[in-house]
Structure formats: structure tokens, C-alpha cells
Amino acid sequence: MSAPESLADLIEQVHIGQHGEEITDAVVSVGFLTQQGVRHASRNTSYRNHVLSLRVADAVGSCAVEPGQLTEDVVLDCVGNPVAELLRHPSTAVRVTALDAYLQSVRPHHQHAEEVVVGRGTSLQKSLHRAKLVVDLLPPVRRVLVIGVVNSLLYHLRERGTGYVACDYKGGQTEWGEPVHTDALSALADCDAVLTSGMVLSNGTFQPLLEQARATGKPLVFFAQTGSGILPRFLGAGVTAVSAEPYPFFWLDAGPSSLYRYPGEDAA
Structure with missing residues (x-):
């Protein structure tokens, strides 16, 4: 197939x-x-x-x-x-x-991916732990286009010294006062990889991102609560890696929760 x-x-x-x-x-x-x-x-x-x-x-x-x-x-x-x-x-x-x-x-997921537990903790502790597990799927790059701003993801990119462009339809600012761009596609050319929410499946930007990744070979990595079962079907066909997080999500409970990682070959 x-x-x-x-x-x-x-x-x-x-x-x-x-x-x-x-x-x-x-x-x-x-x-x-x-x-x-x-x-x-x-x-x-x-x-x-x-x-x-x-x-x-x-x-x-x-x-x-x-x-x-x-x-x-x-x-x-x-x-x-x-x-x-x-x-x-x-x-x-x-x-x-x-x-x-x-x-x-x-x-x-449990039959095809690596199950990783996000440990018990405060909402911030769990957010940061989950974010690290996601960012670890990225290969070393100069600048990442981050679509769907999650400040904990940006925190770990900053810790690594990795540059980023933050994008979200809502606009606004990041936790560090940086502007959040509303047009992700316009920022693609100046970034070496894309880290994106699965929400692009429903807002019309998935296909342009997929085609750009196929054309350029730039890594396309997903953190997916939306479409966690869909995006792994595109691995090796534009999608580089997926952090699949089906319901219930890490933010729903203070106790341990699971996500499933489908890593790319060059993940850090």
C-alpha cells in the first residue's frame, strides 16, 4: 500500500x-x-x-x-x-x-511506538516534561518553525540554544515577549525544521507543510493530541517524527500519563 x-x-x-x-x-x-x-x-x-x-x-x-x-x-x-x-x-x-x-x-500506538510516561507533578512540571520528550524528537538545527505556541516547548528550545519562530493563529507574544506570527507558511523559508501541533490537520495548513517537507527534505515533527493516530501514517512520506498523545492528555490529570513516540532516524 x-x-x-x-x-x-x-x-x-x-x-x-x-x-x-x-x-x-x-x-x-x-x-x-x-x-x-x-x-x-x-x-x-x-x-x-x-x-x-x-x-x-x-x-x-x-x-x-x-x-x-x-x-x-x-x-x-x-x-x-x-x-x-x-x-x-x-x-x-x-x-x-x-x-x-x-x-x-x-x-x-502501544504496538508500534515507544511509550513514554510523563510523570506525576504540577501542571507546569508535567508540561515541561512532556515538552522535553517532544523536543528530543528534533534533529540538531539552527532555527525551528514552531506552529501552535506552547511556551514549554519554546523553553526547551531556548535551553538548547536553538532559534525559533513562534506561530499561532491567535498571535500575541511568547512568555519572553517575542511576537507570535500568524502566518506560518511565510516563515518556512528561513527555518530548518518545523515543529507543529496536530491541529494543522483541521485548519488547512497540513498539506502545504507536508508538500514543503517533501520538496525540501526539512524535518517535519508533530506533537499530536489532534490526529495522533493519523499522522504516523505519513511517516517517511513527508513527516519525520511524531509524538502521539491520545486522550486522556497530560493536562487532564496530575498523575502519570503516556505519550507514544515515533522517532525519526536523526532525532537528538
Whole structure:
């Protein structure tokens, strides 16, 4: 089976049974929205996350969305519906979440990736630990384009002496007063690698990033709560490495939590 060319191509592969005949019987049994706000102790900035999650068999798929983007009715309409039907849903977030859940159900992370435990701790301790595990997937480079600003990731890049350009649709500033750019694609040329949230799957920037990585060979590394089961399917076909973090995420509990690393050959 050839690697998918795009997210739409992967969905078509799933529809015709190239990723398991289970697609004919796969149904969403549970759907929910998680709304989170955080401001770590000693940090000056706060942020929030809204995440759609759907359960298929023994797996939960997720997709981060903008606050207010999805209503409870959309979530409830997914419950009891076949995955094959939801892969044609008009909402990109629903399509991504259903695909994520299905792919995790047929190819569980624990059978194919390195499971790493983020230890018990405060919200800041867990954020920093998780960020280090993610940054370790990057090869040594001069400057990284970081899409989806997480200050703990920037902290570890600063500790390494690695330059970065911070990008997020929300704009604003980093914890260190640096401007956050809103146009990630315009910053690609001056960066040697990309470290990005899986949320690009739902906001329209995944395909340009993938094509740029294929054309230039620049490393493309994901930290994926959104689409953790989707992005490993592009490894070796534009994607260099993935930190896959399915629900429940590290920020939901003070206790230990797991993420699954699919490292590239040149990771530090």
C-alpha cells in the first residue's frame, strides 16, 4: 500500500478498506467536548483548549477546535453513526476525529511506538516534561518553525540554544515577549525544521507543510493530541517524527500519563 498523498487521500484509502475491513462495522459509541483553561504557576500567560473526542471500539480520537466552533448537538449527532459516514461529514473536525479514532482502533500506538510516561507533578512540571520528550524528537538545527505556541516547548528550545519562530493563529507574544506570527507558511523559508501541533490537520495548513517537507527534505515533527493516530501514517512520506498523545492528555490529570513516540532516524 502506498503512503497517502494527503489527508483526503488517507480518508479514501480507509473507505476502500486499505486500513482494515473493520471500517464496514466501525461505529462511534461515545462523543464529548473537553474545555480547558490553564495558567501555570509562575507563568504570565494563560490559554485554553477545546477538544472534540469520539470513541470507536477501544480507541478515542481527538481534534482541537476553536472555542465555540462546535456545539453539543454536533457531538451528539456523531454518536451511534458509522465511521464511514462521519468521514464524509461537512465538519473537518468531525472527519479528523472519526478518522483518528478508527485508525487508533486498528493500529494501537502501544504496538508500534515507544511509550513514554510523563510523570506525576504540577501542571507546569508535567508540561515541561512532556515538552522535553517532544523536543528530543528534533534533529540538531539552527532555527525551528514552531506552529501552535506552547511556551514549554519554546523553553526547551531556548535551553538548547536553538532559534525559533513562534506561530499561532491567535498571535500575541511568547512568555519572553517575542511576537507570535500568524502566518506560518511565510516563515518556512528561513527555518530548518518545523515543529507543529496536530491541529494543522483541521485548519488547512497540513498539506502545504507536508508538500514543503517533501520538496525540501526539512524535518517535519508533530506533537499530536489532534490526529495522533493519523499522522504516523505519513511517516517517511513527508513527516519525520511524531509524538502521539491520545486522550486522556497530560493536562487532564496530575498523575502519570503516556505519550507514544515515533522517532525519526536523526532525532537528538
